[in-house]
Amino acid sequence: MKKFYFIWTVAIITVIIAFCSCSPTEPNFDKALLVGKWQSGTLFEKYLSGGSGSTWDTADDVTEAEAQKFTWTLEKSTLTQLHIMEVGGTVPKTYTITTLTDSTMTYRDDYGTSRKFVKVK
Amino acid sequence: MNKALKITGITLLSLLGVILIVVAVAMWIVFTPEKLTPIVRNQLPKFITCETSLDNVDLTFFSTFPDFGLHLENVCIKNPMPESPSDTVAFIEDCTATVNLMAFLFDDKVILENFYLQHLFANLYTDSIGKSNFDIFPPSEEENDTTPFAMPFDVINLKTIKISDVTAFYADKQAKISVETHNLNLNIQGLLDNENANIKTTLESGETTFNMNDSTSISAVLKTLELNIDGDKNGNDLKGDLTLSLPDISFNMDNVDFVKSGNVTVTLPFFANINTKKLILDKAKITLNDFAISLNGQATSKESGDIDMNLTFDSNNWNIKQLLQIVPSVYTESLKEITINGDALISGSVQGIYNDSLLPQINANLQLSQGTFAYKGLPYNFRDVNLKAAAALNLNKNEISSAIIQNLSAKTGSSSFSASGKADDILNKILCDIQLKASLNLPDVKPILPKDMHIDLKGNTVADIKAKFNLDDIANLNLKKIHANGTIDISNLDVTYDSLLAQTPSAHLTINLPSAKDSKKFKALLSAKLTTPDLKVKMIDSFDVRLQNTDLDILSSNFMDTTQMLSATCAFNIKHLAAIMDTISVDVTQPQGEITLSPSRRNPKHPRLQCNYSSQNLLADMGSTLHIDTKYIKIGVATTYDETQENLYLRFNPRLNVDFNEGNIQLAQVKPLIRIPAIKFDFSPRQLSISDSRVIIGESDFKLTGEATNIRKYIKGQDLLKGQFDFVSEKTNINQLMDLVSGFGNNDSTTVTETATTTPAEAEANPFMVPKGIDVTLHTVIKNAVFNDNLLQNVGGQLTIKDGVAVLEQMGFTCDAAKMQLTAIYRSERRNHLFxxxxxxxxxxxxxxxxxxxxxxxxxxxxxxxxxxxxxxxxxxxxxxxxxxxxxxxxxxxxxxxxxxxxxxxxxxxxxxxxxxxxxxxxxxxxxxxxxxxxxxxxxxxxxxxxxxxxxxxxxxxxxxxxxxxxxxxxxxxxxxxxxxxxxxxxxxxxxxxxxxxxxxxxxxxxxxxxxxxxxxxxxxxxxxxxxxxxxxxx
Known part of the structure; x- marks a missing residue:
């Protein structure tokens, strides 16, 4: 009997949460603002206008010349990076941009981890 | 009878009385000096053109009985000339000549029998234009008088000629000759007529000088002279003894004293025939001081003008030291630094025709005994120098003279030398054929070595060398024309030079010139063979080598020919070799092979070094770093040196082919033992071909075959090193193999960027660095592979290493867990950035x-x-x-x-x-x-x-x-x-x-x-x- 109540309680709560979680309208960010070199601590990301980019982390003794390449798309606020590996296989990463100006950018992933970048030359 | 005798006696005495009366009347009444002297004095101008004077002329009879004599006193001939030392040409104080009275009276013949002359002064002078003061005779009435010279006497039948106290001067300014003699006495006793003679002659003189100052200046001084001739003339035969004594003679030519106060004696027994013009000498002897030469034989003057000579000569025992003392110093200048002594005997013969174009052949024998020899520049004193030699000298054109050294021996220290042989054409090319033997005590060599060369030599050497050469070729070291064969036996050699030591109980060296063997690669000129049963060579604190039963065969081209590169081979066959150098030790059984140096065929200006080596067992250790042992091994190495190349590899162009079995290599940095059951590969400057290689490394065994190409371009930096290899293995431990090849070809120049961010652990790490500049594909067939403790089976695929990137391409294999396919890339971009x-x-x-x-x-x-x-x-x-x-x-x-x-x-x-x-x-x-x-x-x-x-x-x-x-x-x-x-x-x-x-x-x-x-x-x-x-x- 307790198991039954528990299930129903969870179900009701789930339904309430589901109805209460209507997402707001998704913002539309300018791709041109994304183009450039961004820095977050020792992590760098560089977006080129053709849809290619690269990333490196100087904390791991990696220079810009040794940066790993990716391709990127920006649909409204959804930033998708496709990291195509040399040996075959693709690693997709999707982020939701929350802030994008000519100097700062903030995105977060599906698990709520956000990262703030500043544009550098 | 008595009456007849009485009558005869009375008659003869009467006749004698008449004669005496007639003679007395003639001498004292008719031919008195007062009458004869004016007659002669008046006749003299007819025969002598210059001024003459005569004190007295008389006839002698009783003082010269039984001959008539003509006696002259104080005859003086004067013909003054400028610069002549005297105006007198001749002055005769007393002169008497006798004739046979009976022949004069009854046969009307003038027969000269005695001649006496005392106190003669003569001064013969010729000035610089050839005018002489003794040109005093009137010219012949008939300029072309062709009548033969006739003696003023019908017959000369001399019994005595005695000339005493002669002083004479002769000077010829034109010929620049002057002669002066004093106190000359001549005494001839005997019979002398136109047919026969039997005379004893004695000629003595006081000091006599001779000077000539023409182009060659000559001067001679004889303090005294004594000449004795005792001979007979019997028809055309002459026989006698001549002795000449010059106890103090000096002779100088061109200011060189050839003889100074020398004592010269000549003893000359002779026989001659005037008709055949033959002279025979029997035990003739010429002596200068203590040096004598005896002459025997004959000489005949032919009608053609040839002189046929057949003479022998031999010397007494000549002391060389004393002999050199009387040799003019100008000729001993070159011997100034030589000290030589000994006794010499010279003998020989002179045979043959002598004329204007021919010279007789001279055969000479020289025997030197108990000699000593020292040369200032040579730190040896030779003793017991003995020489026995002969020479046959033919001085005529196109004829050959020769010499034979029957024996030449000498000793110095504990060493001895001997030589024998012959030399032909000694006056021209000097063709020698000699044999030299030497027993050399090696410590005796030390004095000729540089003083700062700290060497200690022990041992003995016996050399036996035969050589044929001509002197020009030796002087020019023209080895092509020199024939020499020899053996050198070395025993108990113990050499210490600085820190280098060499020891051998015996060694045998054979040298052949020209070479006793042919080389396939070049024209061999010299060959040598060295055999030694045991040779130890050691350098303190460096290496220690021992060779047992060593045979070395060496061939060489003409190393004196600077127009061609030296070619040489050294074939070696050693029963056992052991060497230690620092921590490196090598022990080899039966190493043999050949090292060849020759010009490259493609470019003769480039030297090519080639080595073929094989051995049955080889054991090598480099401390604890490396251990190698092999059974049979065969290695061929070749390199062609091109000095125009800057890169070391291109400069040497190495070639290598290796074939060996059952080898083991233990590297300190690679723990597993590397066992090589077999390996066979050929390496050339362009490619490496591994035709067989079976290797067991720790847990891995594999067979690696294939080729690496493009090596030369890779070295030049023009292209990648390319390779295709097959790797077949029953079992492979991949981790161990990666450790083996880690780091090849990398020069990590990127460490600068790492220093800021690397940790100490990273800095000390030694990651696997993929070789750069190569493009090598390894086709693998591995039955069982272990990687990170996992067993992989049937591993097949290819591993490609290309310019710093290792790609394991679609490697398929199975294991207990699954069938697998693996593609992997490993790229060592830099030490701290590995992909x-x-x-x-x-x-x-x-x-x-x-x-x-x-x-x-x-x-x-x-x-x-x-x-x-x-x-x-x-x-x-x-x-x-x-x-x-x-x-x-x-x-x-x-x-x-x-x-x-x-x-x-x-x-x-x-x-x-x-x-x-x-x-x-x-x-x-x-x-x-x-x-x-x-x-x-x-x-x-x-x-x-x-x-x-x-x-x-x-x-x-x-x-x-x-x-x-x-x-x-x-x-x-x-x-x-x-x-x-x-x-x-x-x-x-x-x-x-x-x-x-x-x-x-x-x-x-x-x-x-x-x-x-x-x-x-x-x-x-x-x-x-x-x-x-x-x-x-x-x-």
Whole structure:
């Protein structure tokens, strides 16, 4: 009997949460603002206008010349990076941009981890 | 009778009385000096054109009885000339000549019998224009008087000629000759007529000088002279003895004293025939001081003008030291630094014709005994110098003279030398054929070595050398024309030179010039062979070599020919060689081979060095760093030196071919022993061909064959080194092999960028650096391979190493867990930035074995350990590594897909925690119908894309994220029979504190295409993208 109540309680709560979680309208960010070199601590990301980019982390003794390449798309606020590996296989990463100006950018992933970048030359 | 005698006596006495009366009347009344002197004085101008004077002329009879004599006193002839030392040409104080009275009276013949002359002064002078003061006779009335000269006497029948106290001067200014003699006495006793003679002659003089100052200045001084001639003339035969004594003679020519106060004697017994013009000498002897030469033989003057000579000569015992003392110093100048002594005997003969164009042949024998010899520049004093030699001298044109050294021997110190042989054409080319023998005590060599050469020599050498050469060729070292063969035996050699020591009980060296052998590669000029049973060579604190039963055969081209490069070979055959140098030791049994130096065929200006070597056993150690031992080994090495090349490899152009069996190599840095049952390869400047190589390294055994090409271009930096090799192995330990080849070709110049960020551990690490500049493909067929303690079977594929990148390309293999396919890339861009990527397909995988084989999978997909069964596993991952192989997490990328059916989900603590809130029924083994998982790794994050698990009546979606530190954020959502969602958070290492919370569902519509939203659609697209990109590389 307790198991039954528990299930129903969870179900009701789930339904309430589901109805209460209507997402707001998704913002539309300018791709041109994304183009450039961004820095977050020792992590760098560089977006080129053709849809290619690269990333490196100087904390791991990696220079810009040794940066790993990716391709990127920006649909409204959804930033998708496709990291195509040399040996075959693709690693997709999707982020939701929350802030994008000519100097700062903030995105977060599906698990709520956000990262703030500043544009550098 | 008595009466007759009486009458006869009276008659004779009467006749004698008459004669005496007549003579007395003639002498004292008719031919008195007062009458004769004016007559003669008046007649003199008819015969002498200059001034003459005469004191007295008279006839003698009683004082010269029984002959008549004519006696002159104080006859003086004067003919003054300027510069003449005297106006007198001649002055005779007293002169008497007698004639036979009876022949004069009864036969009307004038027969001259005695001649006496006392106190003669003569002064013969010729001035510079040839005018003489003794040109005093009137010219002939008939200029062309052709009547032969006639004696003023009918017959000369001399019994005595006595001339005493002569002083004479002769000077010829034109010829620049002057002669002066004093106190000259001549006494001739005997009979002398026109046919026969029997005389004894004595000539003595006081000091006599001779000077000539023409182009050659000559002066001679005889303090005294004594000449005795005792001879007979019988018709045409002359026989007698001549002795000449010059006890104090000096002779100078061109200011060189050839004889100074010398004592010269000549004893000349002779026989001559005037008709045949033959002179015979019997024991004639010429002596200068103590040096005498005896002459025997004859000389005949032919009508043609030839002189036929047949003479022998021999000397007494000449002391060389004394002899050199009387030799003019100008000729001993070159001997100034030579000290020589000994006794010499010279003998020989002169035979043949002498004329204007021919010279007789001279045969001479020289015998030197008990000689000593020393030369200032030679630190040796030779003793017991003995020489026996002969020479045949033919001084005529185109004739050959020769000399024979029957024996020449000498000793110095404890060494001795001897020589024999002959020399032909000694006056021209001097063709020698000699044999030299020497017994040399090696310590005796030390004095000729440089003083600063600290060498200690012990031992003996016996040399026997035969040589044929001409002197010009020796002087010019024209080896092509010199023939020499010799042997040198060395015994008990013990040499210490500085820190170098050499010892051998014996050695035998044979030298042949020209070479006794031919070389296939060049024209050999010289050959030598050295054999020694035991040779030790040691350098203190450096090396120690011992050679046993060594044979060296050496051939050489003409090393004196500077127009051609030297060619030489050295063939060696050694029974045993042992060498130690520092920590390196070598022990070789039966090493043999040949080293050849010759000009390159392609370019004769480039020297080519070639070595063929083989040995039965070789054992080498380099401390604890390297150990090598082999059985049979055969190595060929060749190098052509091109000095125009800057690169060392191109400069030497090495070639190498190796064939050896049963070798073992132990490297300190590579722990496993490298065993080589066989290896055979050829290396040339352009390529390496390995036709056979079987190697066992630790747990690995393999056969490596193939070719590496493009080596020359690779060295020049024009292209990559290319190679195609087949690697066939029963078992290979991959980790050990990687250790072996790590770092080849890398010069890590990038360390500067690492210093700022590398840790000490990274700095000390020694990662595997992929060789650069090469493009090598290794086709592998490995039956069993061990990698990270995992056994892989039937490994087939190819490993490509190309310019710093190692690619393991679609390597297929099987193991206990699965059939596998692996593509891997390893790139060592720099020491602290190593790229590693794998594309790994495990088909029909046993999940437990997989986790054992690839432990990192448990880190990336921890939930796999909850499953049992077989699945398909696809994994691609790449990352950069630090020098110590630590991951650079910021570069980690990965994607994996797992597909399985009929799996078993194990009941464990985690499952228990999940099952309870989601109302799962717990069983020990929960069957999972199907499973399709896609996940990605990005940096430290693992994203598990939503997948469905169907188990019994339950169907659930699982997704989540976790990091490699095992921090989880998972979402499990049931689709049936009820809809529930559970969030799991926390770290598995702290399982009790992990949170398991019910959360709202979010995948309700994902699997309902008509109802799924944009995000859900995108997630499924990404899942498909991940899965397809992974499976695309499955073969």
């Amino acid at each position: 590693a990527g794998i594309n790994f397909h495990l088909l029909n995988i046993d999940i437990k074995q997989l986790i054992h084989m690839v432990p990192c999978i448990d880190t990336i997909v921890p939930m796999l350990k909850s499953f049992e069964g077989r699945a398909q596993f696809h994994l691609s991952a790449e990352t950069y590594l630090k020098a110590n192989y630590d991951l650079k997490m910021s570069t980690l990328r990965g994607a994996a897909a797992i597909e399985g059916k009929d799996l078993v989900l194990m009941d464990n603590e985690t499952f228990g925690k999940i099952a309870k809130p989601l109302l799962f029924s717990r069983k020990t083994k929960n069957l999972v119908d199907s499973l399709s998982v896609e996940m990605t790794v990005f940096r430290n994050e693992v994203d598990l894309y939503p997948f469905i698990i169907s188990m019994d009546n339950y169907s659930a979606v699982v997704s989540g994220r976790y990091d490699l530190s095992q921090n989880y954020n998972a979402h499990i959502e049931t689709l049936s029979p009820i809809r529930l969602a559970l969030q799991i958070k926390g770290n598995t290492s702290d399982f009790d504190n992990m949170k398991f919370d019910l959360v709202p569902t979010k995948y309700s519509n994902m699997y309902k295409p008509e109802r799924r939203n944009v995000n859900q659609a995108r997630v499924l697209e990404l899942k498909q993208l991940i899965s397809e990109s992974l499976k695309r590389t499955v073969k």
